Amino acid sequence: MKKAIFLLLCGMSFGIAAAVHAQGLHATMFVKVVDAEPQDSLGAFFYPYKLKVQQDFDIRPLSCDTLSLKLENFSFFQTLRAEGESDFALIPDMNVCSRNGQAPYHDTYYTFDGANLSIPVPADAATHIRIEYGYYSDLCFRTHIVPMGCGLLQYDFGWNSWYFKGDDGHVEFDKVAFDIPDTVCFFINGESIAEAxxxxxxxxxxxxxxxxxxxxADKKWYDPHPVRIGDIRCDLLLSKRDTSEVENEIPVPLAQLPDSLIADRKERIGRIIRSLHGLFPESKAEEFTILEDDLRTEDEKYAYGRAVHMSDREHAVFIDRSYWLDPSLTHELVHCFLNYNYDRIDARYFFDESLIEYFANYVYYPDPNERDEAFAAKLEYFENLPGDKDISIFDISRNYVDTRSGDGTHGIVYHKVxxxxxxxxxKxxxxxxxxxxxxxxLRLEQGDAxxxxxFGRILRDSGVSEEDWLQFVRSI
Ligand SMILES: [Zn+2]
Incomplete structure (x- = not known):
């Protein structure tokens, strides 16, 4: 904290009238995935791969003399670095220069505290700035995976930033390209185009x-198992690592999952996808990659899962191994069948998480009695959580859990609602x-907002009484 304040004062010594307004900030970005370099402070011991990122910014003339850029979320390692632990350089070898690497920006004076980057620019003149840096992902749940060389690396803005944006949180990209080695699978949250x-x-x-x-994901750690469910294709990437000897912090031999377990996983996938297809027949989802690994925190309290929407048709899902044994995998797959960007609609957590968790349990427990029990257990879990029980889903602005105390809004989002x-x-x-x-x-898909x-109107039009609807709204 002290350090951040110090750097802010440094910036002010330039005599900033106003930072460059990032609104309308245009950039291109080129990302190359390379082998990690052992000489970096994190280096090859933790991560087999490193990003080399090059961001080019075209700055229109504006009457100010500092460009302020930022990484939005401080990650664990970035925080350590900002506190003065230079060994944890998540972003090693940063360089700020002009397009051709020449003056005035080569070796220019800039300040970077791990989150905020301030670069002096000439006032009233158009400028081009190139920022080059190496980057290591902060996540793949460090404990089980890192000692063995991290199979799954995440570059996710929601978790921790990996590229620079303007200080207003926006940047308009004109081009974003990736150079990916054949040794890894690549999953991005959008349609990609193969270039010549x-x-x-x-x-x-x-x-x-x-x-x-x-x-x-490093291909060498996974065994591919294709599954076909009607017209839907699913690639199952099962981890080959035996993680029972993680404590030794040495690479462990590749282990093959027993055939019976592989057959069981294929059968489960088939069952879940068939049910979801029955529930949402209009969905365009028809191609899945499901990758499992050990994505747990050290204390085994929290496991990680994620659905990545590569297009309406194609989805990737990352899951911890425990996700096979409860509705968690189904939850991620429901995200793929209901693939909408809910960020910009109201009651967001109702639609994008609570409703999805409802369908996950509905599908995972086909037996009505077991299903009732599962939902009753959710209510009981919620009732036993600490904290205020009267908070409505419409009043929360963040969906989170404090991994130490267990506090947070997760009880409302994933259990009560x-x-x-x-x-x-x-009813x-x-x-x-x-x-x-x-x-x-359907209305969301048609571009309606x-x-x-x-949603209430649709229900009332279908014969639900005003009273039942209002009672439901009050209950969540
Ligand atoms: Zn979810």
């Missing part, structure tokens, strides 16, 4: 998210409720 020179670029016209995020949805669906008729969700999603009130 062997690189892939992101189809920015189709890109629906504010941020660009991607994962890479899905259970209330189940009660409501049973008005499950099929009627599911039909309303399908109608709502329906809100929660529209």
């Amino acid at each position: 020179d062997g690189t892939v670029s992101l189809d920015l016209a189709q890109h629906r998210y504010d941020d660009i995020s991607f994962h890479i 899905p259970a209330r949805i189940h009660e409501f669906a049973q 008005i008729g499950t099929e009627r409720f599911h039909e309303a969700v399908r109608k709502f999603n 329906p809100d929660f009130e529209d």
Whole structure:
């Protein structure tokens, strides 16, 4: 904290009238995935791969003399670095220069505190600035994976930033291209275009998210198992690592999963996808990659899962091994079948998490009695959590859990509301409720921007009474 304040004062010594307004900030970005270099402070011991990122900014003339850029989320390692632990350089070898590497920007004076980058620019003149840096991903849940060389690397803006944006959180990309080695699988949250020179670029016209995020997975750690479910193709990438000897921090021999376990996983995938296809027949999802690994925190309390929407058709899902044993894998797959960007609609957590958790449990427990028990257990779990029980899903602005205390809004999002949805669906008729969700999603897909009130209207039009609807709204 002290350090950040110090650097801010440094910037002020330039006599900033105003930082360059990042609004309308244009950039291109080129990303090369390379082998990690052992001489870097994190280096090859932790990560087998490193990003080399080059961002080019065209700065229009503006009457100010500092360009302020930022990485939005401080990661664990970045925080250590900002606190003076230089060994944890998540972004080694940064260089700020002009397009041709020449003056005035080569070796120019700039300040960077791990999050905020300030670069002096000439006032009233158009400028070009190139920023080059190496980058290591902060995540793949450090404990189980890092000692063995990190199979899955995440470059995700939601978790920690990996590229620079303007100080208002925006940057307009004109081109984003990647150079990926054959040794890794590459999953990005958007349609990619294969270029003649062997690189892939992101189809920015189709890109629906504010941020660009991607994962890479080292192929040598995974056994591919293709599964076909009707017209749907699914590639199962099962981890070959035996993690029982993680404590020794040495690479462990590759282990083959027993055939019976592989057959069981294939059978489960088939069952889940068939059910989801039945629930959402209009969905365009038809190609999946499901990658499993040990993505758990050290204390085994939290496991990681993620759905990456590569297009309406193609999705990748990353799961911890424990996700096979509860509705968590199903949850990630529901995200793929209901693939909408909910960021910009109201009642966001209702639609993008609680409703998805409801469907995950609905599908995972086909037996009505088991299903009722599962939702009842959710309510009980919620009731036993610490904290205020009267907070509505509409009042929360963040979906989180504090991994130490267990506090957070996760109880409302993943336990209370899905259970209330189940009660409501049973009361008005499950099929009627599911039909309303399908109608709502159709409107989203058609580019409409329906809100929660529209959802209520669809239900009332289908015969649900005003009183039942209002009672439901109050209950969540
Ligand atoms: Zn989710």
